[in-house]
Amino acid sequence: MRKAKPDMVFCHAENDYHHDHQAAFHLSFSATFIAALKNIKSGAPSVDKTPLLYQMDTLSGIRFEPEEYVDISSGLQDKLKMLSIHRSQVEWLKHHDGMDISEMVTVQARFRGLQSGVKYAESFRLVRGWGRVPVKRFLP
Numbered sequence: 001m002r003k004a005k006p007d008m009v010f011c012h013a014e015n016d017y018h019h020d021h022q023a024a025f026h027l028s029f030s031a032t033f034i035a036a037l038k039n040i041k042s043g044a045p046s047v048d049k050t051p052l053l054y055q056m057d058t059l060s061g062i063r064f065e066p067e068e069y070v071d072i073s074s075g076l077q078d079k080l081k082m083l084s085i086h087r088s089q090v091e092w093l094k095h096h097d098g099m100d101i102s103e104m105v106t107v108q109a110r111f112r113g114l115q116s117g118v119k120y121a122e123s124f125r126l127v128r129g130w131g132r133v134p135v136k137r138f139l140p
Contacts, residue, residue: 001035001051002044008052008138010124016058028053029127036131052134053127061108066123068139069116076109076120 001009011028012021034040036050058064072079080102084090093099109120116123124139126132 001031002042002047005047006051008054010054010056013055013058013064013125014127015063017062025055033131050131052132052138054124054139055127057108057112057123060104061111061123064123065125066112066115067126068124068137069112069118069121070124070139071113071116071118071120072109072122073113073119076106080105 009028009032012024014025016022032051032053035047038046090101093101112121112123113119
């Protein structure tokens with residue numbers, strides 16, 4: 001975090017379905033917080049401000065109340081193409097759950113698009129806490 005100096009970080013939702021995703025949220029929360037602590041010594045200097053942390057939508061939108069939407073209409077096909085390359089997940093979900101992940105992603109993006117007035121959208125929620133509340137909107 002200190003070397004990259006991000007303004008914002010996107011992570012899995014805290015209540016996502018998979019334990020690894022939940023752990024990634026907690027690691028992201030801690031890493032963004034610690035990045036701004038001057039008393040913590042590491043291989044890089046601390047950042048000036050705690051990066052904003054956004055949780056991304058959960059699988060199928062379960063237990064996720066979006067606060068921000070980003071129009072992905074022009075990039076959905078690229079997203080699906082990149083997703084298809086992630087063969088271990090594509091094959092596992094098809095075998096384990098009988099799910100076509102590309103179809104699920106498309107349907108969810110369409111649903112979020114309907115909520116926000118565009119064709120396809122992704123949704124996010126800002127993680128609020130001390131030092132993590134912006135005074136303006138940052139997502140496009």
